[in-house]
Amino acid sequence: MNALQQHLLDSYRAAQQGEPAPPVPGTHDLAVLRAAREHRRFEAVLAGRPVPGRLRVAVRRWLAVRA
Template sequence: MSITQQHLLDAYRARSLGEPAPPAPGTHDRQVVREWRDQRRFRVVLAGRPVRHRLRDALGRWQRRPT
């Protein structure tokens, strides 16, 4: 069963029971990733290590690379 089929089944059950429909798959993905990143950075700061911006640093190195 795909995630879409499961969502449709859950929505049908909720409607037949008079409950609110569940959120669509992927609705809160950005918020979850943002909270995970913030929590990870917070743990790094508590451990006394510098916060690194790995993606930003890698892109900066790639842009400064001699052609």
Template sequence: MNALHQYLFDSYRAAQHGDPAPPVPGAHDVAALRAVRDHHRFEAVLAGRRPAVDRLRTSLRRLLHLRAC
């Protein structure tokens, strides 16, 4: 059984009991990924490292510069 099947079963049960329908699968995925990203950035700052965005940009810039030369 996949997530869609479970969602359909839960929606049916909710309709039978008069409860509100459950959220659609994947509705909160983007928010969860942003929260994980923010947590990693916060941990990097607490550890005294630069945020991951700067490290990623720096490594990409270095990689592209090496290929251009």
């Protein structure tokens, strides 16, 4: 059973019991990825390592292309 089939089954059960439908699969994927990134950055700060930001990554990528 894939995620869509499970969602349809859960939606049917929720409708039968008068409960709200569960969220569609993939609804919170971006929020989970953002939370994981923020956790990695937090751990880096606690360990005393430099936190890679967008600018640092962009410059490193640009320099790698030029070399």
